[in-house]
Amino acid sequence: MKRNDFNSVKAYRIYAKYIEQVKETIARLDKDDMQDIMSEIDSHIYESFISNKKILSEEERMETVIRHLGNPESYLRPILAEKQLKYAINKYNLWGILKGFAALLLTGGQYVTITILYLLILSGGILTIAKIFYPDKTGLFIEDGNFVGLGYLSGINAETIELLGYWLIPISVVSCVIFYFFITFILKKIVTIKTKLNLRNRGI
Amino acid sequence: MGRKFIDNWIIQLKKTILPLLILSMLKQERLYGYLLIVKIKECTGFDISEGTIYPILNRLKEDGCVNSEWIEQKTGIPRKYYILTQEGEKMMEELNTYWQTIIQDINNQIEYEKE
Structure with a gap:
Protein backbone atom coordinates (compact mmCIF):
# COMPACT_ATOMS: atom_id res chain seq x y z
CA MET A 1 0.00 0.00 0.00
CA LYS A 2 1.12 3.56 -0.61
CA ARG A 3 0.70 6.80 1.31
CA ASN A 4 -1.97 7.84 -1.25
CA ASP A 5 -4.16 4.91 -0.25
CA PHE A 6 -4.73 6.57 3.13
CA ASN A 7 -6.58 9.71 4.15
CA SER A 8 -5.40 9.42 7.73
CA VAL A 9 -1.71 10.00 8.47
CA LYS A 10 -2.05 8.03 11.70
CA ALA A 11 -3.44 5.00 9.88
CA TYR A 12 -0.56 5.15 7.39
CA ARG A 13 1.98 5.36 10.22
CA ILE A 14 0.49 2.28 11.90
CA TYR A 15 0.70 0.44 8.59
CA ALA A 16 4.26 1.60 7.82
CA LYS A 17 5.51 0.63 11.27
CA TYR A 18 4.02 -2.84 10.94
CA ILE A 19 5.49 -3.35 7.45
CA GLU A 20 8.90 -2.35 8.82
CA GLN A 21 8.50 -5.01 11.52
CA VAL A 22 7.69 -7.62 8.86
CA LYS A 23 10.74 -6.58 6.80
CA GLU A 24 13.02 -6.98 9.81
CA THR A 25 11.55 -10.39 10.59
CA ILE A 26 12.15 -11.79 7.10
CA ALA A 27 15.43 -9.97 6.39
CA ARG A 28 17.39 -13.24 6.29
CA LEU A 29 15.34 -14.73 3.46
CA ASP A 30 16.38 -14.46 -0.18
CA LYS A 31 15.04 -11.62 -2.30
CA ASP A 32 12.26 -13.56 -4.08
CA ASP A 33 10.86 -15.12 -0.92
CA MET A 34 11.04 -11.77 0.86
CA GLN A 35 9.15 -10.08 -1.95
CA ASP A 36 6.53 -12.83 -2.04
CA ILE A 37 5.84 -12.68 1.71
CA MET A 38 5.84 -8.87 1.78
CA SER A 39 3.38 -8.69 -1.12
CA GLU A 40 1.08 -11.29 0.41
CA ILE A 41 0.97 -9.52 3.78
CA ASP A 42 0.45 -6.20 2.01
CA SER A 43 -2.37 -7.69 -0.04
CA HIS A 44 -3.95 -9.20 3.08
CA ILE A 45 -3.77 -5.89 4.94
CA TYR A 46 -5.34 -4.08 2.01
CA GLU A 47 -8.22 -6.58 1.63
CA SER A 48 -8.94 -6.49 5.37
CA PHE A 49 -8.60 -2.72 5.45
CA ILE A 50 -11.16 -2.06 2.72
CA SER A 51 -13.75 -4.31 4.39
CA ASN A 52 -15.76 -2.65 7.20
CA LYS A 53 -15.14 0.63 5.41
CA LYS A 54 -18.46 2.10 6.49
CA ILE A 55 -18.21 1.06 10.13
CA LEU A 56 -14.86 2.26 11.41
CA SER A 57 -12.43 5.11 10.85
CA GLU A 58 -9.24 4.41 8.86
CA GLU A 59 -7.16 4.48 11.99
CA GLU A 60 -9.46 2.06 13.86
CA ARG A 61 -9.64 -0.22 10.83
CA MET A 62 -5.87 -0.36 10.48
CA GLU A 63 -5.45 -1.03 14.20
CA THR A 64 -7.97 -3.88 13.96
CA VAL A 65 -6.25 -5.38 10.91
CA ILE A 66 -2.82 -5.24 12.56
CA ARG A 67 -4.15 -6.60 15.85
CA HIS A 68 -5.78 -9.50 14.04
CA LEU A 69 -2.59 -10.26 12.13
CA GLY A 70 -0.57 -10.25 15.34
CA ASN A 71 3.16 -10.14 15.86
CA PRO A 72 4.88 -11.04 12.55
CA GLU A 73 7.52 -13.05 14.40
CA SER A 74 4.84 -15.39 15.75
CA TYR A 75 3.04 -16.25 12.54
CA LEU A 76 6.06 -16.08 10.24
CA ARG A 77 8.26 -18.27 12.44
CA PRO A 78 7.14 -21.63 10.95
CA ILE A 79 7.44 -20.26 7.40
CA LEU A 80 10.92 -18.81 8.12
CA ALA A 81 12.12 -22.04 9.71
CA GLU A 82 11.01 -24.10 6.71
CA LYS A 83 12.52 -21.70 4.16
CA GLN A 84 15.85 -21.46 6.02
CA LEU A 85 16.05 -25.23 6.27
CA LYS A 86 15.35 -25.46 2.52
CA TYR A 87 18.16 -22.97 1.72
CA ALA A 88 20.59 -24.86 3.96
CA ILE A 89 19.72 -28.23 2.37
CA ASN A 90 20.18 -26.78 -1.12
CA LYS A 91 23.62 -25.42 -0.15
CA TYR A 92 24.67 -28.54 1.81
CA ASN A 93 25.19 -26.20 4.74
CA LEU A 94 25.35 -28.48 7.78
CA TRP A 95 25.27 -25.66 10.34
CA GLY A 96 22.27 -24.16 8.56
CA ILE A 97 20.50 -27.53 8.52
CA LEU A 98 21.05 -27.95 12.27
CA LYS A 99 19.82 -24.41 12.88
CA GLY A 100 16.78 -25.06 10.67
CA PHE A 101 15.90 -28.24 12.56
CA ALA A 102 16.34 -26.41 15.83
CA ALA A 103 14.03 -23.63 14.63
CA LEU A 104 11.42 -26.15 13.46
CA LEU A 105 11.59 -27.92 16.80
CA LEU A 106 11.03 -24.62 18.54
CA THR A 107 8.07 -23.67 16.33
CA GLY A 108 6.11 -26.88 16.39
CA GLY A 109 7.85 -29.08 18.85
CA GLN A 110 8.36 -27.24 22.10
CA TYR A 111 7.30 -30.41 23.83
CA VAL A 112 9.82 -32.50 21.89
CA THR A 113 12.57 -30.14 23.03
CA ILE A 114 11.29 -30.26 26.57
CA THR A 115 11.10 -34.06 26.43
CA ILE A 116 14.75 -34.25 25.36
CA LEU A 117 15.69 -31.94 28.23
CA TYR A 118 13.78 -34.13 30.64
CA LEU A 119 15.61 -37.18 29.32
CA LEU A 120 18.87 -35.38 30.11
CA ILE A 121 17.84 -35.40 33.76
CA LEU A 122 17.79 -39.18 33.61
CA SER A 123 21.46 -39.14 32.65
CA GLY A 124 22.18 -37.48 36.03
CA GLY A 125 20.43 -40.37 37.78
CA ILE A 126 22.35 -42.92 35.74
CA LEU A 127 25.61 -41.16 36.65
CA THR A 128 24.75 -41.43 40.35
CA ILE A 129 24.02 -45.17 40.09
CA ALA A 130 27.19 -45.73 38.02
CA LYS A 131 29.26 -43.97 40.69
CA ILE A 132 27.98 -46.39 43.33
CA PHE A 133 28.75 -49.52 41.30
CA TYR A 134 31.86 -48.33 39.37
CA PRO A 135 33.39 -45.61 41.56
CA ASP A 136 36.80 -45.68 39.83
CA LYS A 137 35.43 -45.41 36.32
CA THR A 138 32.74 -42.79 36.97
CA GLY A 139 33.30 -39.10 37.63
CA LEU A 140 34.90 -35.95 36.27
CA PHE A 141 38.21 -36.88 34.65
CA ILE A 142 41.20 -34.71 33.75
CA GLU A 143 44.61 -35.45 32.35
CA ASP A 144 47.55 -33.00 32.46
CA GLY A 145 45.10 -30.30 33.46
CA ASN A 146 42.86 -30.96 30.43
CA PHE A 147 39.25 -32.08 30.58
CA VAL A 148 38.89 -35.74 29.53
CA GLY A 149 35.29 -36.54 30.29
CA LEU A 150 32.32 -36.47 32.64
CA GLY A 151 30.53 -39.76 33.17
CA TYR A 152 31.55 -43.39 32.81
CA LEU A 153 34.97 -44.01 31.21
CA SER A 154 36.05 -47.53 30.36
CA GLY A 155 39.70 -46.96 29.36
CA ILE A 156 41.45 -44.87 32.01
CA ASN A 157 45.20 -44.10 31.84
CA ALA A 158 47.45 -43.94 34.87
CA GLU A 159 47.74 -40.17 34.31
CA THR A 160 43.97 -39.65 34.35
CA ILE A 161 42.71 -38.15 37.60
CA GLU A 162 39.13 -38.21 38.86
CA LEU A 163 38.36 -34.93 40.57
CA LEU A 164 35.04 -35.19 42.37
CA GLY A 165 35.13 -38.52 44.14
CA TYR A 166 31.84 -39.30 45.91
CA TRP A 167 30.95 -35.60 45.75
CA LEU A 168 29.71 -36.51 42.25
CA ILE A 169 26.57 -38.05 43.79
CA PRO A 170 25.26 -34.97 45.68
CA ILE A 171 26.36 -32.67 42.82
CA SER A 172 24.44 -34.81 40.28
CA VAL A 173 21.35 -35.02 42.49
CA VAL A 174 21.29 -31.26 43.21
CA SER A 175 21.92 -30.43 39.51
CA CYS A 176 19.10 -32.76 38.44
CA VAL A 177 16.67 -31.20 40.92
CA ILE A 178 17.57 -27.64 39.83
CA PHE A 179 17.41 -28.63 36.15
CA TYR A 180 14.07 -30.36 36.72
CA PHE A 181 12.48 -27.29 38.32
CA PHE A 182 13.95 -25.03 35.63
CA ILE A 183 12.56 -27.14 32.75
CA THR A 184 9.19 -27.46 34.46
CA PHE A 185 9.09 -23.69 34.94
CA ILE A 186 9.78 -23.20 31.20
CA LEU A 187 7.10 -25.76 30.31
CA LYS A 188 4.56 -23.97 32.49
CA LYS A 189 5.41 -20.66 30.79
CA ILE A 190 4.93 -22.23 27.32
CA VAL A 191 1.54 -23.66 28.30
CA THR A 192 0.43 -20.30 29.74
CA ILE A 193 1.47 -18.40 26.60
CA LYS A 194 -0.21 -20.97 24.34
CA THR A 195 -3.46 -20.80 26.33
CA LYS A 196 -3.45 -16.99 26.15
CA LEU A 197 -2.83 -17.09 22.38
CA ASN A 198 -5.62 -19.63 21.87
CA LEU A 199 -8.06 -17.49 23.84
CA ARG A 200 -7.01 -14.38 21.91
CA ASN A 201 -7.62 -16.13 18.61
CA ARG A 202 -11.12 -17.05 19.81
CA GLY A 203 -11.23 -20.52 18.42
CA ILE A 204 -8.09 -21.31 16.46
CA MET B 1 -11.09 -28.08 34.34
CA GLY B 2 -13.90 -29.56 32.21
CA ARG B 3 -14.49 -26.33 30.25
CA LYS B 4 -10.78 -25.92 29.58
CA PHE B 5 -10.56 -29.47 28.28
CA ILE B 6 -13.53 -28.94 25.95
CA ASP B 7 -12.12 -25.61 24.66
CA ASN B 8 -8.73 -27.21 23.94
CA TRP B 9 -10.38 -30.18 22.29
CA ILE B 10 -12.41 -27.90 19.99
CA ILE B 11 -9.30 -25.89 19.07
CA GLN B 12 -7.29 -29.02 18.27
CA LEU B 13 -10.16 -30.47 16.21
CA LYS B 14 -10.47 -27.28 14.16
CA LYS B 15 -6.73 -27.17 13.55
CA THR B 16 -6.75 -30.80 12.45
CA ILE B 17 -9.60 -30.38 10.01
CA LEU B 18 -8.39 -27.09 8.54
CA PRO B 19 -6.16 -28.48 5.72
CA LEU B 20 -9.08 -30.64 4.49
CA LEU B 21 -11.39 -27.64 4.65
CA ILE B 22 -8.92 -25.44 2.73
CA LEU B 23 -8.36 -28.09 0.04
CA SER B 24 -12.09 -28.66 -0.40
CA MET B 25 -12.71 -24.91 -0.78
CA LEU B 26 -9.90 -24.59 -3.31
CA LYS B 27 -11.44 -27.47 -5.26
CA GLN B 28 -14.47 -25.30 -5.89
CA GLU B 29 -12.58 -22.15 -6.87
CA ARG B 30 -9.20 -20.50 -6.60
CA LEU B 31 -9.02 -18.18 -3.61
CA TYR B 32 -6.64 -15.69 -2.01
CA GLY B 33 -5.76 -15.78 1.69
CA TYR B 34 -8.12 -13.13 2.99
CA LEU B 35 -11.11 -14.47 1.03
CA LEU B 36 -10.34 -17.99 2.22
CA ILE B 37 -10.54 -16.81 5.84
CA VAL B 38 -13.84 -15.02 5.14
CA LYS B 39 -15.32 -18.05 3.35
CA ILE B 40 -14.29 -20.46 6.09
CA LYS B 41 -15.91 -18.17 8.64
CA GLY B 64 2.79 -29.61 -4.04
CA CYS B 65 -0.90 -29.71 -3.07
CA VAL B 66 -1.52 -26.11 -4.14
CA ASN B 67 0.05 -23.65 -6.54
CA SER B 68 -0.10 -19.91 -6.29
CA GLU B 69 -0.45 -17.16 -8.84
CA TRP B 70 -0.20 -13.39 -8.45
CA ILE B 71 -3.02 -11.59 -10.26
CA GLU B 72 -2.92 -7.83 -10.76
CA GLN B 73 -5.95 -5.84 -9.58
CA LYS B 74 -7.35 -2.50 -10.62
CA THR B 75 -6.62 -1.25 -7.12
CA GLY B 76 -2.88 -1.70 -7.77
CA ILE B 77 -2.56 -4.26 -4.99
CA PRO B 78 -2.24 -7.74 -6.55
CA ARG B 79 -3.79 -10.82 -4.99
CA LYS B 80 -2.06 -14.13 -4.52
CA TYR B 81 -4.51 -16.80 -5.58
CA TYR B 82 -4.12 -20.40 -4.44
CA ILE B 83 -5.04 -23.16 -6.88
CA LEU B 84 -5.57 -26.83 -6.09
CA THR B 85 -3.19 -29.19 -7.95
CA GLN B 86 -3.91 -32.79 -8.99
CA GLU B 87 -1.73 -33.90 -6.09
CA GLY B 88 -3.82 -31.72 -3.77
CA GLU B 89 -7.05 -33.20 -5.11
CA LYS B 90 -5.79 -36.72 -4.45
CA MET B 91 -4.77 -35.73 -0.96
CA MET B 92 -8.12 -34.09 -0.32
CA GLU B 93 -9.94 -37.27 -1.38
CA GLU B 94 -7.79 -39.40 0.91
CA LEU B 95 -8.27 -37.06 3.85
CA ASN B 96 -11.99 -36.90 3.18
CA THR B 97 -12.33 -40.69 3.02
CA TYR B 98 -10.54 -41.01 6.36
CA TRP B 99 -12.57 -38.20 7.89
CA GLN B 100 -15.88 -39.77 6.80
CA THR B 101 -14.81 -43.14 8.19
CA ILE B 102 -13.93 -41.64 11.54
CA ILE B 103 -17.22 -39.76 11.76
CA GLN B 104 -19.15 -42.90 10.85
CA ASP B 105 -17.28 -45.02 13.41
CA ILE B 106 -17.74 -42.46 16.17
CA ASN B 107 -21.43 -42.05 15.35
CA ASN B 108 -21.89 -45.83 15.41
CA GLN B 109 -20.17 -45.98 18.79
CA ILE B 110 -22.30 -43.17 20.22
CA GLU B 111 -25.49 -44.79 18.90
CA TYR B 112 -24.41 -48.12 20.37
CA GLU B 113 -23.85 -46.45 23.76
CA LYS B 114 -27.37 -44.94 23.61
CA GLU B 115 -28.95 -48.36 23.02
Whole structure:
Protein backbone atom coordinates (compact mmCIF):
# COMPACT_ATOMS: atom_id res chain seq x y z
CA MET A 1 0.00 0.00 0.00
CA LYS A 2 1.12 3.56 -0.61
CA ARG A 3 0.70 6.80 1.31
CA ASN A 4 -1.97 7.84 -1.25
CA ASP A 5 -4.16 4.91 -0.25
CA PHE A 6 -4.73 6.57 3.13
CA ASN A 7 -6.58 9.71 4.15
CA SER A 8 -5.40 9.42 7.73
CA VAL A 9 -1.71 10.00 8.47
CA LYS A 10 -2.05 8.03 11.70
CA ALA A 11 -3.44 5.00 9.88
CA TYR A 12 -0.56 5.15 7.39
CA ARG A 13 1.98 5.36 10.22
CA ILE A 14 0.49 2.28 11.90
CA TYR A 15 0.70 0.44 8.59
CA ALA A 16 4.26 1.60 7.82
CA LYS A 17 5.51 0.63 11.27
CA TYR A 18 4.02 -2.84 10.94
CA ILE A 19 5.49 -3.35 7.45
CA GLU A 20 8.90 -2.35 8.82
CA GLN A 21 8.50 -5.01 11.52
CA VAL A 22 7.69 -7.62 8.86
CA LYS A 23 10.74 -6.58 6.80
CA GLU A 24 13.02 -6.98 9.81
CA THR A 25 11.55 -10.39 10.59
CA ILE A 26 12.15 -11.79 7.10
CA ALA A 27 15.43 -9.97 6.39
CA ARG A 28 17.39 -13.24 6.29
CA LEU A 29 15.34 -14.73 3.46
CA ASP A 30 16.38 -14.46 -0.18
CA LYS A 31 15.04 -11.62 -2.30
CA ASP A 32 12.26 -13.56 -4.08
CA ASP A 33 10.86 -15.12 -0.92
CA MET A 34 11.04 -11.77 0.86
CA GLN A 35 9.15 -10.08 -1.95
CA ASP A 36 6.53 -12.83 -2.04
CA ILE A 37 5.84 -12.68 1.71
CA MET A 38 5.84 -8.87 1.78
CA SER A 39 3.38 -8.69 -1.12
CA GLU A 40 1.08 -11.29 0.41
CA ILE A 41 0.97 -9.52 3.78
CA ASP A 42 0.45 -6.20 2.01
CA SER A 43 -2.37 -7.69 -0.04
CA HIS A 44 -3.95 -9.20 3.08
CA ILE A 45 -3.77 -5.89 4.94
CA TYR A 46 -5.34 -4.08 2.01
CA GLU A 47 -8.22 -6.58 1.63
CA SER A 48 -8.94 -6.49 5.37
CA PHE A 49 -8.60 -2.72 5.45
CA ILE A 50 -11.16 -2.06 2.72
CA SER A 51 -13.75 -4.31 4.39
CA ASN A 52 -15.76 -2.65 7.20
CA LYS A 53 -15.14 0.63 5.41
CA LYS A 54 -18.46 2.10 6.49
CA ILE A 55 -18.21 1.06 10.13
CA LEU A 56 -14.86 2.26 11.41
CA SER A 57 -12.43 5.11 10.85
CA GLU A 58 -9.24 4.41 8.86
CA GLU A 59 -7.16 4.48 11.99
CA GLU A 60 -9.46 2.06 13.86
CA ARG A 61 -9.64 -0.22 10.83
CA MET A 62 -5.87 -0.36 10.48
CA GLU A 63 -5.45 -1.03 14.20
CA THR A 64 -7.97 -3.88 13.96
CA VAL A 65 -6.25 -5.38 10.91
CA ILE A 66 -2.82 -5.24 12.56
CA ARG A 67 -4.15 -6.60 15.85
CA HIS A 68 -5.78 -9.50 14.04
CA LEU A 69 -2.59 -10.26 12.13
CA GLY A 70 -0.57 -10.25 15.34
CA ASN A 71 3.16 -10.14 15.86
CA PRO A 72 4.88 -11.04 12.55
CA GLU A 73 7.52 -13.05 14.40
CA SER A 74 4.84 -15.39 15.75
CA TYR A 75 3.04 -16.25 12.54
CA LEU A 76 6.06 -16.08 10.24
CA ARG A 77 8.26 -18.27 12.44
CA PRO A 78 7.14 -21.63 10.95
CA ILE A 79 7.44 -20.26 7.40
CA LEU A 80 10.92 -18.81 8.12
CA ALA A 81 12.12 -22.04 9.71
CA GLU A 82 11.01 -24.10 6.71
CA LYS A 83 12.52 -21.70 4.16
CA GLN A 84 15.85 -21.46 6.02
CA LEU A 85 16.05 -25.23 6.27
CA LYS A 86 15.35 -25.46 2.52
CA TYR A 87 18.16 -22.97 1.72
CA ALA A 88 20.59 -24.86 3.96
CA ILE A 89 19.72 -28.23 2.37
CA ASN A 90 20.18 -26.78 -1.12
CA LYS A 91 23.62 -25.42 -0.15
CA TYR A 92 24.67 -28.54 1.81
CA ASN A 93 25.19 -26.20 4.74
CA LEU A 94 25.35 -28.48 7.78
CA TRP A 95 25.27 -25.66 10.34
CA GLY A 96 22.27 -24.16 8.56
CA ILE A 97 20.50 -27.53 8.52
CA LEU A 98 21.05 -27.95 12.27
CA LYS A 99 19.82 -24.41 12.88
CA GLY A 100 16.78 -25.06 10.67
CA PHE A 101 15.90 -28.24 12.56
CA ALA A 102 16.34 -26.41 15.83
CA ALA A 103 14.03 -23.63 14.63
CA LEU A 104 11.42 -26.15 13.46
CA LEU A 105 11.59 -27.92 16.80
CA LEU A 106 11.03 -24.62 18.54
CA THR A 107 8.07 -23.67 16.33
CA GLY A 108 6.11 -26.88 16.39
CA GLY A 109 7.85 -29.08 18.85
CA GLN A 110 8.36 -27.24 22.10
CA TYR A 111 7.30 -30.41 23.83
CA VAL A 112 9.82 -32.50 21.89
CA THR A 113 12.57 -30.14 23.03
CA ILE A 114 11.29 -30.26 26.57
CA THR A 115 11.10 -34.06 26.43
CA ILE A 116 14.75 -34.25 25.36
CA LEU A 117 15.69 -31.94 28.23
CA TYR A 118 13.78 -34.13 30.64
CA LEU A 119 15.61 -37.18 29.32
CA LEU A 120 18.87 -35.38 30.11
CA ILE A 121 17.84 -35.40 33.76
CA LEU A 122 17.79 -39.18 33.61
CA SER A 123 21.46 -39.14 32.65
CA GLY A 124 22.18 -37.48 36.03
CA GLY A 125 20.43 -40.37 37.78
CA ILE A 126 22.35 -42.92 35.74
CA LEU A 127 25.61 -41.16 36.65
CA THR A 128 24.75 -41.43 40.35
CA ILE A 129 24.02 -45.17 40.09
CA ALA A 130 27.19 -45.73 38.02
CA LYS A 131 29.26 -43.97 40.69
CA ILE A 132 27.98 -46.39 43.33
CA PHE A 133 28.75 -49.52 41.30
CA TYR A 134 31.86 -48.33 39.37
CA PRO A 135 33.39 -45.61 41.56
CA ASP A 136 36.80 -45.68 39.83
CA LYS A 137 35.43 -45.41 36.32
CA THR A 138 32.74 -42.79 36.97
CA GLY A 139 33.30 -39.10 37.63
CA LEU A 140 34.90 -35.95 36.27
CA PHE A 141 38.21 -36.88 34.65
CA ILE A 142 41.20 -34.71 33.75
CA GLU A 143 44.61 -35.45 32.35
CA ASP A 144 47.55 -33.00 32.46
CA GLY A 145 45.10 -30.30 33.46
CA ASN A 146 42.86 -30.96 30.43
CA PHE A 147 39.25 -32.08 30.58
CA VAL A 148 38.89 -35.74 29.53
CA GLY A 149 35.29 -36.54 30.29
CA LEU A 150 32.32 -36.47 32.64
CA GLY A 151 30.53 -39.76 33.17
CA TYR A 152 31.55 -43.39 32.81
CA LEU A 153 34.97 -44.01 31.21
CA SER A 154 36.05 -47.53 30.36
CA GLY A 155 39.70 -46.96 29.36
CA ILE A 156 41.45 -44.87 32.01
CA ASN A 157 45.20 -44.10 31.84
CA ALA A 158 47.45 -43.94 34.87
CA GLU A 159 47.74 -40.17 34.31
CA THR A 160 43.97 -39.65 34.35
CA ILE A 161 42.71 -38.15 37.60
CA GLU A 162 39.13 -38.21 38.86
CA LEU A 163 38.36 -34.93 40.57
CA LEU A 164 35.04 -35.19 42.37
CA GLY A 165 35.13 -38.52 44.14
CA TYR A 166 31.84 -39.30 45.91
CA TRP A 167 30.95 -35.60 45.75
CA LEU A 168 29.71 -36.51 42.25
CA ILE A 169 26.57 -38.05 43.79
CA PRO A 170 25.26 -34.97 45.68
CA ILE A 171 26.36 -32.67 42.82
CA SER A 172 24.44 -34.81 40.28
CA VAL A 173 21.35 -35.02 42.49
CA VAL A 174 21.29 -31.26 43.21
CA SER A 175 21.92 -30.43 39.51
CA CYS A 176 19.10 -32.76 38.44
CA VAL A 177 16.67 -31.20 40.92
CA ILE A 178 17.57 -27.64 39.83
CA PHE A 179 17.41 -28.63 36.15
CA TYR A 180 14.07 -30.36 36.72
CA PHE A 181 12.48 -27.29 38.32
CA PHE A 182 13.95 -25.03 35.63
CA ILE A 183 12.56 -27.14 32.75
CA THR A 184 9.19 -27.46 34.46
CA PHE A 185 9.09 -23.69 34.94
CA ILE A 186 9.78 -23.20 31.20
CA LEU A 187 7.10 -25.76 30.31
CA LYS A 188 4.56 -23.97 32.49
CA LYS A 189 5.41 -20.66 30.79
CA ILE A 190 4.93 -22.23 27.32
CA VAL A 191 1.54 -23.66 28.30
CA THR A 192 0.43 -20.30 29.74
CA ILE A 193 1.47 -18.40 26.60
CA LYS A 194 -0.21 -20.97 24.34
CA THR A 195 -3.46 -20.80 26.33
CA LYS A 196 -3.45 -16.99 26.15
CA LEU A 197 -2.83 -17.09 22.38
CA ASN A 198 -5.62 -19.63 21.87
CA LEU A 199 -8.06 -17.49 23.84
CA ARG A 200 -7.01 -14.38 21.91
CA ASN A 201 -7.62 -16.13 18.61
CA ARG A 202 -11.12 -17.05 19.81
CA GLY A 203 -11.23 -20.52 18.42
CA ILE A 204 -8.09 -21.31 16.46
CA MET B 1 -11.09 -28.08 34.34
CA GLY B 2 -13.90 -29.56 32.21
CA ARG B 3 -14.49 -26.33 30.25
CA LYS B 4 -10.78 -25.92 29.58
CA PHE B 5 -10.56 -29.47 28.28
CA ILE B 6 -13.53 -28.94 25.95
CA ASP B 7 -12.12 -25.61 24.66
CA ASN B 8 -8.73 -27.21 23.94
CA TRP B 9 -10.38 -30.18 22.29
CA ILE B 10 -12.41 -27.90 19.99
CA ILE B 11 -9.30 -25.89 19.07
CA GLN B 12 -7.29 -29.02 18.27
CA LEU B 13 -10.16 -30.47 16.21
CA LYS B 14 -10.47 -27.28 14.16
CA LYS B 15 -6.73 -27.17 13.55
CA THR B 16 -6.75 -30.80 12.45
CA ILE B 17 -9.60 -30.38 10.01
CA LEU B 18 -8.39 -27.09 8.54
CA PRO B 19 -6.16 -28.48 5.72
CA LEU B 20 -9.08 -30.64 4.49
CA LEU B 21 -11.39 -27.64 4.65
CA ILE B 22 -8.92 -25.44 2.73
CA LEU B 23 -8.36 -28.09 0.04
CA SER B 24 -12.09 -28.66 -0.40
CA MET B 25 -12.71 -24.91 -0.78
CA LEU B 26 -9.90 -24.59 -3.31
CA LYS B 27 -11.44 -27.47 -5.26
CA GLN B 28 -14.47 -25.30 -5.89
CA GLU B 29 -12.58 -22.15 -6.87
CA ARG B 30 -9.20 -20.50 -6.60
CA LEU B 31 -9.02 -18.18 -3.61
CA TYR B 32 -6.64 -15.69 -2.01
CA GLY B 33 -5.76 -15.78 1.69
CA TYR B 34 -8.12 -13.13 2.99
CA LEU B 35 -11.11 -14.47 1.03
CA LEU B 36 -10.34 -17.99 2.22
CA ILE B 37 -10.54 -16.81 5.84
CA VAL B 38 -13.84 -15.02 5.14
CA LYS B 39 -15.32 -18.05 3.35
CA ILE B 40 -14.29 -20.46 6.09
CA LYS B 41 -15.91 -18.17 8.64
CA GLU B 42 -19.11 -17.99 6.54
CA CYS B 43 -19.33 -21.74 5.94
CA THR B 44 -18.27 -23.13 9.28
CA GLY B 45 -18.21 -20.28 11.78
CA PHE B 46 -14.51 -20.98 12.40
CA ASP B 47 -12.81 -17.72 13.34
CA ILE B 48 -9.38 -18.40 11.91
CA SER B 49 -6.42 -16.16 12.49
CA GLU B 50 -4.06 -15.24 9.68
CA GLY B 51 -1.25 -16.74 11.71
CA THR B 52 -2.93 -20.11 11.31
CA ILE B 53 -3.96 -20.02 7.67
CA TYR B 54 -0.78 -18.75 5.97
CA PRO B 55 1.60 -21.35 7.43
CA ILE B 56 -0.87 -24.07 6.34
CA LEU B 57 -1.07 -22.63 2.82
CA ASN B 58 2.73 -22.45 2.71
CA ARG B 59 2.98 -26.08 3.89
CA LEU B 60 0.44 -27.22 1.27
CA LYS B 61 2.41 -25.36 -1.39
CA GLU B 62 5.71 -26.91 -0.31
CA ASP B 63 4.04 -30.33 -0.51
CA GLY B 64 2.79 -29.61 -4.04
CA CYS B 65 -0.90 -29.71 -3.07
CA VAL B 66 -1.52 -26.11 -4.14
CA ASN B 67 0.05 -23.65 -6.54
CA SER B 68 -0.10 -19.91 -6.29
CA GLU B 69 -0.45 -17.16 -8.84
CA TRP B 70 -0.20 -13.39 -8.45
CA ILE B 71 -3.02 -11.59 -10.26
CA GLU B 72 -2.92 -7.83 -10.76
CA GLN B 73 -5.95 -5.84 -9.58
CA LYS B 74 -7.35 -2.50 -10.62
CA THR B 75 -6.62 -1.25 -7.12
CA GLY B 76 -2.88 -1.70 -7.77
CA ILE B 77 -2.56 -4.26 -4.99
CA PRO B 78 -2.24 -7.74 -6.55
CA ARG B 79 -3.79 -10.82 -4.99
CA LYS B 80 -2.06 -14.13 -4.52
CA TYR B 81 -4.51 -16.80 -5.58
CA TYR B 82 -4.12 -20.40 -4.44
CA ILE B 83 -5.04 -23.16 -6.88
CA LEU B 84 -5.57 -26.83 -6.09
CA THR B 85 -3.19 -29.19 -7.95
CA GLN B 86 -3.91 -32.79 -8.99
CA GLU B 87 -1.73 -33.90 -6.09
CA GLY B 88 -3.82 -31.72 -3.77
CA GLU B 89 -7.05 -33.20 -5.11
CA LYS B 90 -5.79 -36.72 -4.45
CA MET B 91 -4.77 -35.73 -0.96
CA MET B 92 -8.12 -34.09 -0.32
CA GLU B 93 -9.94 -37.27 -1.38
CA GLU B 94 -7.79 -39.40 0.91
CA LEU B 95 -8.27 -37.06 3.85
CA ASN B 96 -11.99 -36.90 3.18
CA THR B 97 -12.33 -40.69 3.02
CA TYR B 98 -10.54 -41.01 6.36
CA TRP B 99 -12.57 -38.20 7.89
CA GLN B 100 -15.88 -39.77 6.80
CA THR B 101 -14.81 -43.14 8.19
CA ILE B 102 -13.93 -41.64 11.54
CA ILE B 103 -17.22 -39.76 11.76
CA GLN B 104 -19.15 -42.90 10.85
CA ASP B 105 -17.28 -45.02 13.41
CA ILE B 106 -17.74 -42.46 16.17
CA ASN B 107 -21.43 -42.05 15.35
CA ASN B 108 -21.89 -45.83 15.41
CA GLN B 109 -20.17 -45.98 18.79
CA ILE B 110 -22.30 -43.17 20.22
CA GLU B 111 -25.49 -44.79 18.90
CA TYR B 112 -24.41 -48.12 20.37
CA GLU B 113 -23.85 -46.45 23.76
CA LYS B 114 -27.37 -44.94 23.61
CA GLU B 115 -28.95 -48.36 23.02
